[in-house]
Amino acid sequence: MSxxxxxxxxxxxxxxxxxxxxxxxxxxxxxxRSGEVLMVAYMDEAALAATLETGFAHFHSRSRGRLWKKGESSGHVLSVDEIRTDCDQDALVLRATPAGPTCHTGARSCFYRRLESGGLVRDGT
Structure with a gap:
């Protein structure tokens, strides 16, 4: 690249x-609303296009090898309010309003545990 x-x-x-x-x-x-990190995922061109078109977060599932709309089976969709990109445009931040828990475990965020004294501690415990 020049x-x-x-x-x-x-x-x-x-x-x-x-x-x-x-x-x-x-x-x-x-x-x-809170600025809390909810999840990290990957987007390909199709996921980005679907997100821009619908206003709901879509991602590329590496495990399933296909496009998926977050919340397509649970109903816990992510309504995208803003998309930001980093300086070289190889990463995105989606500011979104969740309709329920974001994590497939039922937790509000996928980041519900913290590393403490060499082990993981669940928030609220």
Whole structure:
């Protein structure tokens, strides 16, 4: 990539997502109200396009090898309020309003445990 292209991506107004070799971007989802990190997932071009079109978070499931809408079976969708990109456009932050728990375990956030004294402690315990 030329220095002009790099400058355009890093400082210009054009949205030029930089997908990795597998065709993915890292997407960090945060709660629009609290700022709490809810989950981290991956988006390919189809997931990004579906998210932009519908306003609901879609991701690429690496384990299933397909597009999935967050909450498609549980109803716990993520309504996307804002999408931010980092300086080189290879990662996104989705500010979203969750309709229920975000984690498949039923926890509000996928980050419900913290590392403490070499072990994991669940929040609230």
């Amino acid at each position: 220095s002009r292209e790099t400058a355009l991506r890093e400082q210009g107004p054009a949205f030029l997502p930089k997908f990795d070799a597998a065709g993915l971007l890292t997407a960090v989802v945060v709660d629009s």
